[in-house]
Amino acid sequence: MSVRHQEKNSQVDEDDSEALVELVMSFARQRIRPNVGAAAPSSDDLDSVRAQLHRMGVTPAVDERFGGQGVPDPVTMLQVVEAIAFGDAGVAYDLAATAAAAHIVRTAATAEQRKEILPRFAQSADYQANIAFFEGFGRGPGELRTTATSTNGRWSITGAKTSVVRP
Secondary structure, eight states: OOOOOOOTTOSSOHHHHHHHHHHHHHHIIIIIGGGTTSSSOOHHHHHHHHHHHHHHTOSSOBOGGGTSOBOOOHHHHHHHHHHHHHHOHHHHHHHHHHHHHHHHHHHHSOHHHHHHHHHHHHHOTTOOOOOOOOOSTTSSGGGOOOEEEEETTEEEEEOOOOOOSOO
């Protein structure tokens, strides 16, 4: 993979970006992909993968001034997510969702909020976040058409789930 789309605001230079993408692809091939066939990987396996990706500085990218390892440019970050998706799309989604939340904090939060929240992302792989978008029908609690009825002590749930925020 070639990384040649360096952005002015990136804290990671081109050579480091290329090395990061290659490292993550190698990790995905060796550590994530061999376990894809498991119907439900144990939480210990997922926690271990998440911790290793965190040590690599990709889950999520956090500015060095907040205790992270720097922020790659968006193209590099997408290539990192793609490399992880080669191993397992669910793991890649987990990374991308948390990275998106950290990015919004990094770019839209107040200085005080950044100082409070970003170090949490940098300090622990267990600190995860997600963003829920409420657009269109069925994503707001008042729009759901699900009913629960009890007949002779047995419950029946009828309805539809229109969105899965986090697998």
